[in-house]
Amino acid sequence: MGDSSTTARSASSTSIVAYDDGRREPRFDDVANEEPLQLRLATRGETRDVAITMRTPGNDFELAAGFLFSEGILRSRSDLDSVSYCIDRHIDAEQRFNIVNVQLRGDAAPALQRLERHFAIGSACGVCGKAQLDDLKLRGISRVEGDDATVSAETLLALPERLQKGQRGFAFTGGLHAGALFDVSGTLEAIREDVGRHNAMDKLIGWGLLNDRLPFSNRVVLVSGRSSFEIVQKAAAAGVPIVCSVSAPSSLAIETAQAFNITLVGFLRGRRFNIYAGAGRIV
Numbered sequence: 001m002g003d004s005s006t007t008a009r010s011a012s013s014t015s016i017v018a019y020d021d022g023r024r025e026p027r028f029d030d031v032a033n034e035e036p037l038q039l040r041l042a043t044r045g046e047t048r049d050v051a052i053t054m055r056t057p058g059n060d061f062e063l064a065a066g067f068l069f070s071e072g073i074l075r076s077r078s079d080l081d082s083v084s085y086c087i088d089r090h091i092d093a094e095q096r097f098n099i100v101n102v103q104l105r106g107d108a109a110p111a112l113q114r115l116e117r118h119f120a121i122g123s124a125c126g127v128c129g130k131a132q133l134d135d136l137k138l139r140g141i142s143r144v145e146g147d148d149a150t151v152s153a154e155t156l157l158a159l160p161e162r163l164q165k166g167q168r169g170f171a172f173t174g175g176l177h178a179g180a181l182f183d184v185s186g187t188l189e190a191i192r193e194d195v196g197r198h199n200a201m202d203k204l205i206g207w208g209l210l211n212d213r214l215p216f217s218n219r220v221v222l223v224s225g226r227s228s229f230e231i232v233q234k235a236a237a238a239g240v241p242i243v244c245s246v247s248a249p250s251s252l253a254i255e256t257a258q259a260f261n262i263t264l265v266g267f268l269r270g271r272r273f274n275i276y277a278g279a280g281r282i283v
Helices: 060-070 093-098 112-118 130-138 153-166 168-173 197-210 229-238 251-259
Strands: 011-020 023-032 035-043 046-055 080-085 099-104 177-183 188-194 219-223 242-245 263-269 272-277
Touching: 035 060, 035 093, 046 060, 060 080, 060 099, 060 197, 060 229, 093 099, 130 229, 130 251, 153 177, 153 188, 153 219, 153 263, 153 272, 177 197, 188 197, 197 219, 197 229, 229 242, 229 251, 251 263, 251 272
Parallel strands: 035 099, 219 242, 242 263
Antiparallel strands: 011 023, 035 046, 080 099, 177 188, 177 219, 263 272
């Protein structure tokens, strides 16, 4: 089930005209690659397209597994039989790496209707709303355990710099979001990048699923940019007790964090941060 997409380029070089203090000159610039990924789900002899997302190539199998887990289609790694690129000879060779087939085990019975709202998802955030919060409860996602999962304020303050150092793609392009997993001592365990925040989060969760690391108990997730509803609902599905972002959370992200016992930290930058939910875990 190895993901050869990790060898795909996350960036490419393009010619530009740079304007600098009144001067124009031709240059080359590295930009983040953005390509469509089509996700196909095969179960009980039937194959269907379930989602299309714009993503940065790389860790595609993790993205597929993490997305399906976050949406409640995969309940555990045991539901998953295989993940592969499409090798249909009728498809252009280059495009085969933009199509991922996920084969479920014969006894897995996914609730595919949950994916109807996600058939086309963008590189920002998918469809949000209070109905989605109710859907999480109907899916059986419970409040995150781990009230004893505490982290010091000083540890949190050190995380953005560690995130930045781990963002290799961002260092070249300046155009990729990241999701990073830390333990409560601040040790970086995994980091994933993508043009979309929710894709980076799915890649991180997919890494956990494929490596039998879920749930992410006693862990801290830090995302670049802001915390949206989707980021927090994915954290709830993965059992993350502490979610941080370098920018602001949305109102529904805060409500979701409160409903699922998640500590939510925003504006984590410099020597400051705001705690929007679950302040008891920050010591």
